Amino acid sequence: MCKKVMNRLKTSLTDWGHNDYLGMKKSILYIALCLFSVLQISCEDNREEYLDDYSTILYFRNSGEIEHSIYKTEEETHYAVSIVKAGSDMSATTTVDMKVMDESMLAEYNENQGTRYKMLPSGCYSIKTGLLTFNATEMYKKVDLSFYTEAISVLQDEEQENEYIVPLFLSNSSDSINTEKKYMFIKPEVVTPVVSFEKTGYVMNAFPETGGDHIDLTLPLWLSIENKWSFDCYTEVDESLLEAYNQEQGGNLMLLPPASYIINEDGIVKMTPEGENRLSIKVSREGLSYGNYVLPLLLAGTSFEAIDVDPTKNTCLLGVSYVPDAESLTSIHLVENMISYHPNSICEGSVAELIDGDPGTYFHSDYSVGVALPHWLQFALPSEVSAFRFEYVTRNAGSHVVPHRVSLYGSTDGVEFRRIAVLSSELPYDVGQTYTSPVFVTGEKIKHIRMTVDESPSGSFALAEFRLWAL
CATH class of the missing domain: 2.60.120.260 (Galactose-binding domain-like)
Known part of the structure; x- marks a missing residue:
């Protein structure tokens, strides 16, 4: 059919110079119809080819190596493994096996791919594997993978060099499996959340000589993940921080006299999911003369053993500059x-x-x-x-x-x-x-x-x- 259309098109083009205006209009119309037919046939051929090759195909939504953080605050962490059914026939029913690689299969994969994966011991996780059945309306399946925090933490402390993973693969389907997305390697890592001061280093606060008899200062605390727990953070005054700062910076900042401040709750900050989570200090004029004072604060620890203090953000030199009014200068x-x-x-x-x-x-x-x-x-x-x-x-x-x-x-x-x-x-x-x-x-x-x-x-x-x- 395509050959006949092309021949007729060639003839029409040749005859343009010998026909009258009306004939030329007819030829143009005929050419347009021919072109439409060619395009339509071409589209139909491509569609048939696509339907033949990709009517239904299965794969992991997130394939390859997947790093998954497990926070020490949780006894058990869940990860949803997603398997996708795609293709042009979205109403198709199909099945596929999802399994965990055995040691020999993982060894072969490592050799072929140049990886150094090691099988995560079965006592560190659980997952239900086997046959997955997709009905006509299901576009994907989710399978729960559970990680056991303490077991993985002990393992990682003992063997920090190894790349422990849960290796999953898809197989045994009457439909196509995407060869580039048939493997999934979930790599868990136990992370200890940390708490820190929101402001660190020297933080200056002016205390004018006129106005109220005190100023209220606050120092917010920050947790590296969403806080779902209630626990205490312990702060303390550490004079050595000020000594080190003066020596390093060539400064002459003075220690804020103990009689001039009150730290709320003796420096204990009660962290809660809905709380303000901040240290509050009241500074009064008592014992102060013009000068640059500092309250050197250390975030010393927490009551929750699963949450550590960030050692890079655990100090703050809370400055109090007792100054004359600007108008008096x-x-x-x-x-x-x-x-x-x-x-x-x-x-x-x-x-x-x-x-x-x-x-x-x-x-x-x-x-x-x-x-x-x-x-x-x-x-x-x-x-x-x-x-x-x-x-x-x-x-x-x-x-x-x-x-x-x-x-x-x-x-x-x-x-x-x-x-x-x-x-x-x-x-x-x-x-x-x-x-x-x-x-x-x-x-x-x-x-x-x-x-x-x-x-x-x-x-x-x-x-x-x-x-x-x-x-």
Whole structure:
């Protein structure tokens, strides 16, 4: 039939030049009908071929190696093994065997595929295998695979190098089985959930000299999985954390006096599925003078042996900076000879343009000399101060030169500096933005302030304006 259609099509095309307009219209109509017939025949042939090869086919929905986490909090964990019936005849009935490989079959598979799987002992899991029957309306079957947590945990502790799996395969069906999806290797891993502080490292909190007689601080705790249990977490004050931090950072943070705070429930946080799950601390003014204090907290353990403490997020230096009100600080009139900088050269702008009140001009640290960050500005003050705050405006073009991390240092002699604070997430990262700092107390009388830019996208920084207040 296809040959006849093509011959007629060829003849029609040849005759176009010899017929009148009406004849040509008829020929075009005939050609269109021929083309439709060819396309229809082609589609029918492909459909018959598809029906013949894939009328019904079976496979694992998730084939190959499947890693499955088993949490130590559960005695038994379930995994649903899905077997799919697909193909063009969705109403077909069929059967297939699902079985666990034996040792010899697994050894052969390992040899052929270059894997090193090892059979998970039968005492570590249970699954019902055998013949699966699909009726006309079933598109898939689910088979429950149960893992026994304690048995697997003991096995993994003893033999950490082995890749234990439950090896499943499909066979014995009168219909097709997808050869690429006929194997499934479920690899269980026992995971111990961990609890941690939501905030770690040094966390600064300002306590102004006016206002209420206390401030309430909270430190949320976080569990690595959905919490379904009620248990206790134990926190304690660990002074060695503050000592180590001061030594590492070159700081002089002070220990918050015991008379100045009360930790709720003596540091025990009761974790519940619906609870706020946080440590609460009340800090009062008693025993405080201007200064930077820290309550160094350690998350020491839990009452639930199946849940551990995350050793990377189990400490928090909860800062309390007892500071004067911002309004009590006096504006310092900055002039050029009070300001030095590193690198000790300028490639764009000037120090004068940093303090000229014009946000359209700027100072740019020198990027042409190949000196890596940190770059800094240093201010020699006319008299000693015990507290300060500052404000800067980012340049109105080029976000690549906006500071992303800033450290503040204080010095009595301009030679030896102590770190006062580090700023990062609170800084503006866009152009033409104003940043106003909180009040910082220095811990000692200082005459020099250094602001280092530790991070920026370009490796240098630019600022349009800078202002300073001190007490």
